[in-house]
Amino acid sequence: MPIPTPHAHHRPVARRLLRDEVYERLRAAIMHGTLEPGELLRDDELIAWLGVSRTPIREALSRLSEEGLVVTLPNNSTRVAEFEQSSIDEALVAAEALRKHALRSVVGQMSPEQLSQLEGPLERLREAVTIGDTTAITLAAIDYLSKFDAATGNEALADTTALLDAHITRGAARWPDGASRKELLRAFDDLHQSVLDGDVKGAVDAVGRVHNQSPR
Incomplete structure (x- = not known):
């Protein structure tokens, strides 16, 4: 499933606690299946969807990687972890x-x-x-x-x-x-x-x- 586009019901991330909210939004999208196992997570698409800069996105992806929900590949790209x-x-x-x-x-x-x-x-x-x-x-x-x-x-x-x-x-x-x-x-x-x-x-x-x- 492609990364969601920024429609009206996809509100931009609030400025308060930015990195935490980005993490929670990405985590929820993975848990609910909006972001599917094996899906490539491109920074530019995530920036457009969430309305934030690259830094909080990379911080959130790093945290999700520690939890085993995303994986970083040798070419430095990031994918949603496969379902096992x-x-x-x-x-x-x-x-x-x-x-x-x-x-x-x-x-x-x-x-x-x-x-x-x-x-x-x-x-x-x-x-x-x-x-x-x-x-x-x-x-x-x-x-x-x-x-x-x-x-x-x-x-x-x-x-x-x-x-x-x-x-x-x-x-x-x-x-x-x-x-x-x-x-x-x-x-x-x-x-x-x-x-x-x-x-x-x-x-x-x-x-x-x-x-x-x-x-x-």
């Missing part, structure tokens, strides 16, 4: 272990405000399952689970799971059928109820089911 199912499987295993650790740390300890932050992503997940939008399912699921990462107060854990989630999202289109999506939603509903009840074991078991239903 094995890396998705490995990311799912690691994310499951970290999420279980997070749940053991925070279930029964979350504030009313932290619990209320779970409602929006869960509702978006239900809507996405209803319409069968696999990318929206993945993004809502990750948004929901990330609340537990944040609640731990452990920045290293949150940063690591965010990196794993970026790779997991690239496998979103591989959800095989509607039955699996419905089972995923049941697992999330059980997870949510366990968290509200302060049931650590129930929450840990449910998040294991969540990851078993994720794209492999």
Whole structure:
């Protein structure tokens, strides 16, 4: 898919926190599949799309390279990293272990405000399952689970799971059928109820089911 052209709905990047916003826009485009695996990323096209200079783009690409989402070739060109199912499987295993650790740390300890932050992503997940939008399912699921990462107060854990989630999202289109999506939603509903009840074991078991239903 070609790099998007700068239409009205593609707003220029805001001047504040420029390098971070460029990174977030490029990362989202890779995760959502707008920038496809193997696609060549040309500086001039990215400059036209994002409306920024070359420097923040190169900084963002360097950061994405460290995360394994883009690769720099010997001729100094940059491409979106190819999709590898094995890396998705490995990311799912690691994310499951970290999420279980997070749940053991925070279930029964979350504030009313932290619990209320779970409602929006869960509702978006239900809507996405209803319409069968696999990318929206993945993004809502990750948004929901990330609340537990944040609640731990452990920045290293949150940063690591965010990196794993970026790779997991690239496998979103591989959800095989509607039955699996419905089972995923049941697992999330059980997870949510366990968290509200302060049931650590129930929450840990449910998040294991969540990851078993994720794209492999």
